[in-house]
Amino acid sequence: MKRTTVLFLCTGNSARSQMAEGFLRERAGDRFDAQSAGLAPVGLNPLAVQVMAEVGVDISSQQSKSLKGFLRKNEAQYVIFVCDKAEKSCPEIWPFATATMCWPFPDPAAVQGDAENRLEAFRRVRDQVRESIESWLATDPESSATAAHKSQTMTCEVD
Structure with a gap:
């Protein structure tokens, strides 16, 4: 059985979308193909790696x-924007998705201050991302995706 593809989008694809991809893969990787991308990727943030390992x-x-x-390579059934900028910049890119959602988390990489302040910001966002993933999974999104695909087939060309 083909897994439902979920694409998490953000501006830099360095922290929020990476955390969401990791949590969905860890919690429900047998049911979902978790992916993430950014409008202008800047590399995986080491603090995101650290707080997820915790x-x-x-x-x-x-x-x-x-x-x-x-x-043109990925027919994501769900596209989840994890920052306002990505949602405002590209909401029409995935018109064939079953659903697009916006979960606007603050950008932990933008937090200034000492190492502990920055680490705490990443932990707060990590916990918010985890709560959002768990809440979304509790809504049984696979049933919604299956029903939507059975009742409506859409194709779309992206220039």
Whole structure:
């Protein structure tokens, strides 16, 4: 059985979208193909790797990817924007998705201050991302995706 593809989009694909990809893969990787990408990828943030490891999720092998690599190659059933900028910049890119959602988390990489302040910001966002993933999984999204695909088939060309 083909897994439902979920694409998490963000601006830099360095922290929030990477955490979401990691949590979904860890919690429900047998049911979902978790992916992430960014409008302007900047590389995987080491603090994201560190705070995810603290809760037992290894994202160290994930890579920061460009949204361009997913165009015409990935029919994501769900597209989840994890920052306002990505949602405002590209909501029409995935019109064939069953659903697009916006979960606007603050950018932990933008936090200034000492190492402990920055680490705490990453932990707060990590916990928010985990809660959002768990809440979304509790809504039984696979049933929604299956029903939507059975009742409506859409194709779309992206220039």
